[in-house]
Amino acid sequence: MNHPYLQEEHDIFRKSLRKFLEKEAYPYYEKWEKDRMIPRSFWTKMGEQGFLCPDIDEKYGGSEVDWGFAVVINEELERVGSGLIGVGLHNDIVVPYITAFGTEEQKSRWLPSCTTGKTITAIAMTEPGTGSDLANIKTTAKLEGDYYIVNGEKTFITNGIHADLVIVACKTDTNIRPKHKGVSLLVIERDHPGFSRGRKLDKVGLHCQDTAELIFEDCKVPKENLLGDEGKGFLYMMDKLQQERLVVAIAAQVASEEMLGMTIEYVRSREAFGRSISQFQNTQFKIAEMATEVEMGRAFLDQLIAEHMDDKNVVTKVSMAKWKLTETARSIATQCMQLHGGYGYMEEYKIARRYRDIPVASIYAGTNEIMKTIIAKKLGL
Template identity: 80%
Template structure:
């Protein structure tokens, strides 16, 4: 299906990226899964080829292109495997905070190395006792002369082990009323005194994506590392969550498309009772249902991406897409595994990995229950 927001330049770019991934990612992906880590060398290779942060201005190390190129990158990384989500988080979720709210000095200091993959980023919102309720985070940052002293814990942090720059949501005014007005964003750099990493978390899926606990004990962060305005951190996060949730929707849609193709190929080759199982009516009906759901999801998503690229406010539609497309992908994963029969439960078949990996998509970037709450509020309920 032709994406309405993509041009011939985007498709040439896609071919180049796919050729790169055929050489640098597909042959090694299973080993990365076993190692529970994507090597930093892959990040730097991506950066050297211009496949990280392509929409950054050229003076900061990017290519200055439209966000359609980022869509292509996220789709092609998802085709390899969902465990590559950390690269999309780096380019399309963390870096936009610096470009939108960072000072010129911060941009010059960090962005060129981020574009090259020399600096890996993470964003730390979630805490052991606080997930979607961001206004109630407990991590504090107290200004002490030229530094903030940060204390608290974060968990489920994507890129947590390898990250060099971590955007940390913290309370600079614990007594603020309402609570969200006390939140600020600080960039914590690798090696900062008082900052340490806890466990690399052992997850059900996304095995090659490093996810970790982060610990701050009188962590001494220069006040120059404040991103945006003090006390405006919650508003800054709300401003950028639209794109984060859209990235998750894009990944879920592509995962569904990949799983359907895997399953069609499998049912055509697998025989039972003397004929291909693709000839059974039940198989055909299941495939037809999934194909229809995927086509409708793609049509909605493509229109949504086009509106986002035009800088339209699409918070309601993004919440709908994040909810519906992740739930759709989870359902398709289950149906596709069933059509693979016993082989679908075997790790050597890709559908088993896809089934594991897609489950978290309805949880991160705001749970799907939160998405429904946002939709209801936007509808005036």
């Protein structure tokens, strides 16, 4: 598909990435699904080829390219499988917090290893009792001398098992009002005393993507690991959620395109009552409806990406895209499985995995109900 914001260099990059994935990802993806884990060796291979954090400054190991390269990476990883979403989280969600709000010392300390895959990152917002209501998180960080003492739990953390560096949302002031002014971001590293992993969570889908609970028990974190200013963590998260939700929308759109493509191929080859099931009017109408939704979704998404790359404020449109494209993908997954008949329910057919993987996209990065709340607010309702 010809995206208007991509140039020849992006196409060359895409071909290189596809060649890499055909060798290093596609042949092993089903094994990763069964193992419930993507090996760290895949991360280091991604880093060696320049596919991790390519947009950051060259002095930190990046290539200083535009965000169009990130779009290419996210699209091609999603084509392999939704379980690779952790790479997009590392590249386009966690690391940008460091590049935007980190000090020069912090950037020099952490970013180079993020580009090589030696350091895998995560961001910890959600807690067992707190999802979208980030102002009411319970994890606390109390400054004692040169260290913050962190106590609390986080859950549903993408890259939670592999993560060497976690940006943790915590309360540095539990008394201030409004409550969101007490939220700060601390960067907690693997070797900090008091930091441990809880369960590796067993999910309905995204089987190869490691998701875990994180536990902080009197975790001792140097005060130099405060990211940005104390008390501004909530504002930082609101600022970065625009790109996070755009990454989710991109993945949902690609998933829809993939599911539609595999289903068209299937209905052409499958016969019933002496002819291809693609010749039945019901099949044709279903395919026509889905193809129209996919085309309209792509047109809106491409415009949105271009505006985001131009640094425009597209919070409203991003919320629309995250909501609509994930809902569309979930609907398409259901319809495509139905068109596959009994075979669609078999693990050997990729539509079964897509059917499992796609529903969570309407939950993470802010539920679709929250997206509608944001849209309504921005429309002045």
